[in-house]
Amino acid sequence: MMDRHYQIDRWIPDGSKILDLGCGDGSFLKDLSEKKEITGFGVENDFEKINLCIKNGVSVLHHDIDDGVKEFSGMDFDITIMASSIQCVRNPKRVLKDILKVSKRCIITIPNFGYWKIRFGLFNGRMPISKRLPNKWYETKNIHLCTIKDFEELCLNNELKIIEKHFLNEDGESIKNTFLANLFAAEGVYLVGSR
């Protein structure tokens, strides 16, 4: 099992109520509900992905996160997940601010644009392509990419407390030495809460 799932799983209590913003095909929620008997709901805006959620038996709501996430507040969610989706929204700052009105804790994963291979790609004068960022610049849904430093700064400025964090390599395995994470991590995995 990839460490990404392992880390995220640890943060999710059995039987909790989960909202997965940008849930894709719903496989993560499906996994979680099999392992931890959670009550999960996905939010997705892409028809093909919604269809796959239904096929996977995952509850999904057709909704564009850019239209806001505040409407999910007061729904008793324990944890909100945004796995590699924060960089796809038009206003990440607003989403980050609103997300803690939805649940007290939130799990956010970001592809790190400071990763050395990406820097190398840019050094070559091209938009970088990697395992975590596989699409060409004109096809990607990622419109607000950031580095680990950038993300943590945004959290700090928005009164978001990073409770725990992990850095992963391209294969989703934990990086033991976090000293130069902004250079060597392909992905950051965060558990955040209110300050």
Next chain:
Amino acid sequence: MAVSLEIISTMEKTRKILRKSQEFHFQNGKSISQFELAYDTYGKLNKAMSNCILVCHAFSGSHHAAGKFDNDEKNGWWDEFIGDGKTIDTNKYFVVSVNNFGSCFGSSGPKSICPETKKPYGIDFPDVTVLDWVKSQKILMEELKIPHWEMVAGGSLGGMQALQWAISYPDIVKKACVIAATAQSSPQNIALNEVAREMIKKDENFHDGNYFEKNAIPKVGLMTARMLGHITYLSENNMQKRFGRKKQNPESKVETDVIYEIENYLRYKGDKFSEIFDANTYILMTKAMDEFNICGDNENDFQLILKKIKAKLLIISFESDWLFPSWHSKFIQKNAMKVGISSSYIELEGSYGHDSFLFASDEYCNIVENFLNFNDG
């Protein structure tokens, strides 16, 4: 020479009437001393009786949901979905479709003869509600010894029945597919229905609903009401594409004062409808729609009601539907979500306005098929 081949469907189908000489008590307190329920079945019941699906018809529909029977001019209203190898595959599922009380297509309604007076009920037929229909369908279910529904599905007024089923009988509904419906008729719905009812009632042949006794039919009122209804079932875009501002060919004008194709179309549709539909039924059905309010008075009430549900819900709306706009559907799902009921919502494009629920598209069929065939194991 062109040869036209008609593909003969091998789908098994039956058309029956359940006759019960027992009282049926309506939600409004009134009752009838005996009743009839007309219904169709499609496909074959398996030995375990675990493959049953109930489809519920909309306002002017009937139990004729699929295929063609001897006297049918057209295929059933959901023929694009129900049949061998279709979305609701009759090789696998046994589909039951019931004509609602108050209708004029075979089940007890204003046109039926009242056993006490030996005359048609007419205006005296009790007001019907969505809950009454669901209860009558439950009676048929027991009669057929069906233990549970794999899915209850319906569009528009049929979607309201699917939702009502999930709430009223949580233990025997596994999945409910609620399409182009609402949890509560809006003031706009009621307003449009009221105009339609007034058109019928103001027809000089209506005679306070006792037109049968006078050997009359309020045809003009019924026709005009349907014309209005028809506009609400389509979208502006759909009308634009289909008719534009095209003028009607003089040879096919239904009346000489018709100018545009859209006028001709509405009059033609209204006229045909007025020949098969009953005016009292129109009033009853629109009243049932107006009365539908499963929400109670506020969202808290609604959530308490939804909490009873054990079925998985799939709620579908259509972008072009302005009769029951998407937010009505999203509202149901979000309240179900709040109380942790397994539920999904999707808005499909649909190019026909409200009527989109009748027409198959790849996206629409895929979603319903995936929902139906998902198995918890």
